[in-house]
Amino acid sequence: MLLSVENLSVSYGKIRALQGIxxxxxxxxxxxxxxxxxxxxxxxxxxxxxxxxxxxGTKMIYQDQDLLTYTADKVVSRLGISHVPEGRRLxxxxxxxxxxxxxxxxxxxxxxIQADLKRVFEIFPRLDERREQKSGTxxxxxxxxxxxxxxxxxxxxxxxxxxxxMGLAPLLMLNVFExxxxxxxxxxxxxxxxxxxxxxxLQFARRGYVLESGNLVLEGSSNELLExxxxxxxxxxG
Amino acid sequence: xxxxxxxxxxxxxxxxxxxxxxxxxxxxxxxxxIYNSTGIINLAQGEFVVxxxxxxxxxxxSANISLPLAFVITVFFVTIVGILMERFTINPVKPPxxxxxxIITVAVSILLKGSAMCFWGKESHYMxxxxxxxxxxxxxxxxxxxxxxxxxxxxxxxxxxxxxxxFTMTGKSMxxxxxxxxxxxxxxxxxxxxxxxxxxxxxxxxxxxxxxxxPIIQMDYSRGALLGIKGFGAAVVGGLGNSIGxxxxxxxxxxxxxxxxxxxxxHYMDAFALLILLIVLFIRPSGIFGSREASRLKEF
Numbered sequence: 001m002l003l004s005v006e007n008l009s010v011s012y013g014k015i016r017a018l019q020g021i022x023x024x025x026x027x028x029x030x031x032x033x034x035x036x037x038x039x040x041x042x043x044x045x046x047x048x049x050x051x052x053x054x055x056x057g058t059k060m061i062y063q064d065q066d067l068l069t070y071t072a073d074k075v076v077s078r079l080g081i082s083h084v085p086e087g088r089r090l091x092x093x094x095x096x097x098x099x100x101x102x103x104x105x106x107x108x109x110x111x112x113i114q115a116d117l118k119r120v121f122e123i124f125p126r127l128d129e130r131r132e133q134k135s136g137t138x139x140x141x142x143x144x145x146x147x148x149x150x151x152x153x154x155x156x157x158x159x160x161x162x163x164x165x166m167g168l169a170p171l172l173m174l175n176v177f178e179x180x181x182x183x184x185x186x187x188x189x190x191x192x193x194x195x196x197x198x199x200x201x202l203q204f205a206r207r208g209y210v211l212e213s214g215n216l217v218l219e220g221s222s223n224e225l226l227e228x229x230x231x232x233x234x235x236x237x238g
Numbered sequence: 239x240x241x242x243x244x245x246x247x248x249x250x251x252x253x254x255x256x257x258x259x260x261x262x263x264x265x266x267x268x269x270x271x272i273y274n275s276t277g278i279i280n281l282a283q284g285e286f287v288v289x290x291x292x293x294x295x296x297x298x299x300s301a302n303i304s305l306p307l308a309f310v311i312t313v314f315f316v317t318i319v320g321i322l323m324e325r326f327t328i329n330p331v332k333p334p335x336x337x338x339x340x341i342i343t344v345a346v347s348i349l350l351k352g353s354a355m356c357f358w359g360k361e362s363h364y365m366x367x368x369x370x371x372x373x374x375x376x377x378x379x380x381x382x383x384x385x386x387x388x389x390x391x392x393x394x395x396x397x398x399x400x401x402x403x404x405f406t407m408t409g410k411s412m413x414x415x416x417x418x419x420x421x422x423x424x425x426x427x428x429x430x431x432x433x434x435x436x437x438x439x440x441x442x443x444x445x446x447x448x449x450x451x452x453p454i455i456q457m458d459y460s461r462g463a464l465l466g467i468k469g470f471g472a473a474v475v476g477g478l479g480n481s482i483g484x485x486x487x488x489x490x491x492x493x494x495x496x497x498x499x500x501x502x503x504x505h506y507m508d509a510f511a512l513l514i515l516l517i518v519l520f521i522r523p524s525g526i527f528g529s530r531e532a533s534r535l536k537e538f
Contacts, residue, residue, distance in 0.1 A: 049424060051423065051424070071428075072424070073426050073427055073428040073429065074426075074428075076423075076424060076425065076426030077426035077428075082424075085420070085424060089420060089424065090418075090421065091413070091414045091417045091418060091421065091422075092417065093413070093417055094410065094414065094417070098410055101407065101410070102407070102411060102414050102425050102427065103425040103426060105407055105411050105425065105426060105427050106426040106428070107426070150425060154426050
């Protein structure tokens with residue numbers, strides 16, 4: 001098991017955003033967590049990347065290491081957990097190239113960086129064309145590609161993706177998901193994805209979880225979930 | 239009123255303004271550095287300048303250490319003070335709200351000022367000019383060699399700044415932290431280390447400003463507040479967080495101050511800088527070179 005999460009609870013002030021959820025991911029898997037707005041999807045990813053404090057009693061084990069002993073930057077640089085946040089959060093004043101380089105700042109395996117960079121440009125030729133462009137001036141789709149590219153460059157073993165489909169035109173959305181599939185298959189990267197677009201997420205992942213108001217209420221293979229009447233009714237439009 | 243408003247007088251005032259302005263520019267750069275990494279104004283910024291000046295006086299005048307060596311030791315020492323300040327007073331604060339941190343910097347400035355008074359006393363300290371006091375003459379106006387030192391060092395610092403923030407990974411990481419701290423952490427950048435670095439650099443640059451200005455103004459323990467306020471004025475006029483803006487604005491504030499002092503009243507010289515600060519805050523709170531949009535995003 002690559003990542004196992006037990007009894008994960010997060011509170012924002014008095015509001016319990018996650019009420020003790022359990023899930024796990026094996027190496028090489030694509031797993032999705034689907035749920036409505038405000039169900040706690042982003043919080044789940046932010047807890048794993050240590051961007052939000054968790055409540056006592058939470059256990060998160062990644063490759064036999066206790067995640068709670070790492071700070072946010074070390075989660076990325078030491079453990080190779082890379083997080084593509086909602087809304088991309090690029091460094092708008094910096095160029096595409098600088099955004100990609102910054103993600104390698106703390107990497108120890110410097111000799112692999114050039115190869116990774118080449119690979120990012122192979123997966124996303126659009127970024128190659130726009131190397132010297134300020135990232136703030138890219139289109140939405142290109143920004144999403146850059147955000148994924150940046151996560152790729154940080155030496156990812158597992159990629160956490162927060163709503164990668166958000167704000168993208170359908171065709172572009174498929175492009176991005178094809179690229180993610182390729183990264184999963186060719187570059188030995190495990191993927192944990194949270195999505196509001198349940199159909200897209202379940203078609204893309206092998207198995208999934210359903211998150212509802214801070215609780216995981218269902219889990220199963222993507223096919224099971226796609227056939228599940230409750231999932232159909234609540235998330236797939238009947 | 240001075241003798242008649244001739245060109246020579248004007249030139250003389252401008253030289254004087256540029257010299258004062260260079261120091262404000264450096265103080266303003268120090269403000270910006272910490273502002274960009276933490277979103278706070280470090281009100282102990284002027285104290286770094288005082289410490290730099292006073293320490294340099296002791297090393298060169300009392301301990302007879304050569305200028306270059308004393309320069310290095312002083313900058314190193316004050317940089318350590320900056321690092322200690324961040325480690326012991328800024329870093330442990332949880333949660334680090336802007337107001338809390340600013341109040342802490344006030345406390346640190348009082349502490350540093352008090353310590354400086356205990357150690358160096360209340361009197362002004364004289365220091366030898368770097369290379370004599372024989373002035374050069376340019377079109378009738380005179381300029382001290384020390385003033386040329388100040389210009390030269392300002393240029394070197396600005397060049398080093400541009401290089402650091404645009405061409406080194408550490409500099410770019412610091413910029414990334416100031417653009418979006420969360421995103422920087424997600425890219426694996428240690429944001430707390432960047433904050434520490436910003437205090438170190440900011441203290442170092444303050445020390446340099448203190449070292450080069452002391453031969454001209456004669457340093458005493460209480461100078462920090464006024465230097466700090468004028469540097470802050472320059473930082474605001476230039477647009478908080480904008481380092482090139484700070485340099486231009488620093489020079490501008492210095493020149494306007496010197497012109498005001500020369501042509502209107504030398505008694506109110508110190509007030510002119512504050513007047514400029516107030517006018518800019520009324521008319522264009524984001525500063526001359528700052529973008530309104532960026533200033534809305536900041537917490538302060």
